[in-house]
Amino acid sequence: MSYAVKEMFLTLQGEGVQAGRRAVFLRFAGCNLWSGREQDRASAICRFCDTDFVGTDGLGGGRFADAAALADAALGFWGEGGEGRYIVLTGGEPMLQVDDALVEALHARGFTIAIESNGTLPVHPGIDWVCVSPKAGSTVVQTRGDELKLVWPQPGVGHGPDDLAAMEGWAFDHFLIQPLDDPHAADNARAAIDVVMARPRWRLTVQAHKYLGLR
Ligand SMILES: C[S@@+](CC[C@H](N)C(=O)[O-])C[C@H]1O[C@@H](n2cnc3c(N)ncnc32)[C@H](O)[C@@H]1O
Ligand SMILES: Nc1nc2[nH]cc(C(=O)O)c2c(=O)[nH]1
Ligand code: SF4
Numbered sequence: 001m002s003y004a005v006k007e008m009f010l011t012l013q014g015e016g017v018q019a020g021r022r023a024v025f026l027r028f029a030g031c032n033l034w035s036g037r038e039q040d041r042a043s044a045i046c047r048f049c050d051t052d053f054v055g056t057d058g059l060g061g062g063r064f065a066d067a068a069a070l071a072d073a074a075l076g077f078w079g080e081g082g083e084g085r086y087i088v089l090t091g092g093e094p095m096l097q098v099d100d101a102l103v104e105a106l107h108a109r110g111f112t113i114a115i116e117s118n119g120t121l122p123v124h125p126g127i128d129w130v131c132v133s134p135k136a137g138s139t140v141v142q143t144r145g146d147e148l149k150l151v152w153p154q155p156g157v158g159h160g161p162d163d164l165a166a167m168e169g170w171a172f173d174h175f176l177i178q179p180l181d182d183p184h185a186a187d188n189a190r191a192a193i194d195v196v197m198a199r200p201r202w203r204l205t206v207q208a209h210k211y212l213g214l215r
């Protein structure tokens with residue numbers, strides 16, 4: 001199978017429990033919860049996306065003919081040194097494209113594989129670190145993993161305490177609240193802090209790369 005990749009880059013993981021870790025980011029093109037076109041945002045299931053995942057024209061992006069070609073390119077971004085190789089599969093929705101061949105090819109090159117998924121498709125069982133970020137109005141099928149990262153507040157449905165209690169029944173090791181990045185960021189951060197103060201099972205995570213000027 002070939003892969004449509006929006007962009008690839010080396011940076012630090014900015015979010016979640018693995019924040020601060022050196023990582024290659026592989027951003028796949030396309031998502032099942034939004035077309036990525038601004039004119040469709042208001043009618044999309046996921047309306048707050050901070051990412052351009054349309055097309056294959058970003059830095060390090062392109063069409064990759066097979067898993068070996070894509071994994072070789074990822075290794076090129078990592079550079080020298082075999083220690084601590086870490087790759088984050090994101091998008092868009094990576095599970096629209098991730099398959100056995102890619103997981104095998106990345107493992108064969110020594111990568112620990114993390115994923116950022118909206119959880120509406122089952123995550124590949126070979127992935128080493130699973131982050132699911134549920135979206136109001138979608139059905140999450142991937143209800144287990146390493147970290148659940150809930151963007152807060154989520155306009156529309158799904159942000160009452162009942163929903164949080166339901167998610168607490170899912171099989172994740174870490175429950176994280178991430179302030180929504182929009183023009184009301186300060187209010188959103190306050191609201192996110194309020195959740196954590198009321199429900200100690202949850203921890204705050206911030207998008208550190210945005211404060212640090214990293215990609
Ligand atoms: C762009 S998404 C790509 C991966 C996958 N489609 C998902 O939603 O998890 C990467 C992460 O950014 C989060 N995110 C997207 N837009 C955001 C925003 N405006 N503020 C805070 N987090 C956001 C998502 O919830 C997700 O955890
Ligand atoms: N530095 C950095 N960390 C991230 N963690 C999750 C991201 C994503 O867009 O999936 C992201 C991103 O875009 N940049
Ligand atoms: S599910 Fe993820 S990639 Fe898709 S629109 Fe929402 S935040 Fe963006």
Ligand SMILES: [Mg+2]
Binds near residue numbers: 050051
């Ligand atoms: Mg991002």
